Amino acid sequence: MRIKVTYYGQFRDITGLNEEEIEAKVGVTVVELRDQVREKYPRIAEKREILVAINNSFAPLETVVKQDDKVAFFPPVSGG
Amino acid sequence: MIWIQREEVDKAAILEIVKTLASGCVVEFLGTVRDNSEGKQVATMSIQVFEEMARKQLEDIRRECIDKFGVHEVAIVHRYGDLVVGDEIVYIAISAGHRKEAFTACQYFIDELKQRVPIWKKEVTPDGEFWVEGEKRE
Numbered sequence: 001m002r003i004k005v006t007y008y009g010q011f012r013d014i015t016g017l018n019e020e021e022i023e024a025k026v027g028v029t030v031v032e033l034r035d036q037v038r039e040k041y042p043r044i045a046e047k048r049e050i051l052v053a054i055n056n057s058f059a060p061l062e063t064v065v066k067q068d069d070k071v072a073f074f075p076p077v078s079g080g
Numbered sequence: 081m082i083w084i085q086r087e088e089v090d091k092a093a094i095l096e097i098v099k100t101l102a103s104g105c106v107v108e109f110l111g112t113v114r115d116n117s118e119g120k121q122v123a124t125m126s127i128q129v130f131e132e133m134a135r136k137q138l139e140d141i142r143r144e145c146i147d148k149f150g151v152h153e154v155a156i157v158h159r160y161g162d163l164v165v166g167d168e169i170v171y172i173a174i175s176a177g178h179r180k181e182a183f184t185a186c187q188y189f190i191d192e193l194k195q196r197v198p199i200w201k202k203e204v205t206p207d208g209e210f211w212v213e214g215e216k217r218e
Contacts, residue, residue, distance in 0.1 A: 008130045009200035010211040051198075056133040058196070072130060072198075076214030079127070079134075079158060079199025080111050080170050080190055 001026055001067045003033065008074035014043045024065070030054070031061040037073055049076050081155040082138045084131055089157045089171045098153045103175035107182035109190055111170040113163050117212070120205040122165060129160040130198035137197045144192070145185040151176040154189065158199060169201075 006019040022040075024033055030052050038045035052059050053072040065071060081097060091108070098106055113125045142154045152175040159169055172189050176182035193199075194215060201212040 006130075008198060009128060012128075013211075053130075053133055053198070056136050072133070074130065074198060075200070075211070077194070077196065077198050078201045078212040078214035079129075079197050080194045 003028070003065060003067060003069065003071055005033075005037070005071045005073060008072060009077075010075050011041075011044060011073055014041055028065050029061065030059045030063045030065060033065055033071065034061075034073070044073070047075055050074075051076065081153070082135060082142065083155075083157040084129055084134060084138075085157065085159060086161040087159075089159070089168050091171055091173075094155045094157065094171065094173050098155050098173045098175045100152050100175055102177065103152050104177050105179045105182050106173055106175045107179065107186045108174075109170070109172040109186050110168060111190070113165050113167045113169060115165040117203050117205070117210075120203075120207060120210075122203045122205055124165070124204040125163045125167075125169075126202040126204065126209075127160040127163065127169065128200045128202070129158070133198050134158070138193070141189055141192045141197070145174065145189055149176070149181040149185040149188070151181055151185045154185065156189065156193075158193075158197075160199070 002021040003024050007015050051074050054069050145154045155173045157171045174182050174185050203210050
């Protein structure tokens with residue numbers, strides 16, 4: 001299945017993208033999808049922490065991602 | 081009350097919204113753009129926000145402040161876009177019956193914001209542009 005992922009912060013600079021579709025197996029978990037992104041973008045893999053949100057909430061690593069989920073990858077936040 | 085906006089903050093108007101007749105105080109926090117960061121001169125700052133999620137997170141923190149500390153009203157404005165040194169980035173105003181809970185809630189709000197609200201700063205210096213590294217999320 002194809003999952004739409006969105007990047008924010010420095011990850012937009014690294015990927016050169018705001019969003020893209022990633023091919024993943026049915027039943028993929030957050031940690032597996034994160035590993036796919038790490039493999040695709042070595043500069044993201046170098047980061048000490050990669051945060052993942054699904055449908056606007058932080059997602060536990062074992063969460064199963066569904067096709068229509070809105071997935072976002074981003075570095076630790078730095079607002080305020 | 082939550083605002084995520086490019087425009088400057090109308091602090092006086094927000095203060096009037098937050099004040100209630102039952103409140104004995106309002107504690108405010110104002111975050112601004114510094115002219116330096118880790119020894120580097122900062123000229124301008126660019127702020128990016130994941131607005132839909134940021135709004136949800138800010139609403140959660142606002143509700144937690146009211147539930148945990150019993151404060152009366154909580155307002156937050158966070159700006160995004162291109163800012164210059166001295167510009168206001170974030171404004172929090174919290175009313176409460178007494179100062180202790182208002183100060184505690186204000187500290188809680190800004191600390192939580194820095195951990196879990198998806199907003200990122202990029203500093204522009206003479207040596208180039210640098211994303212500000214956020215604190216590790218616990």
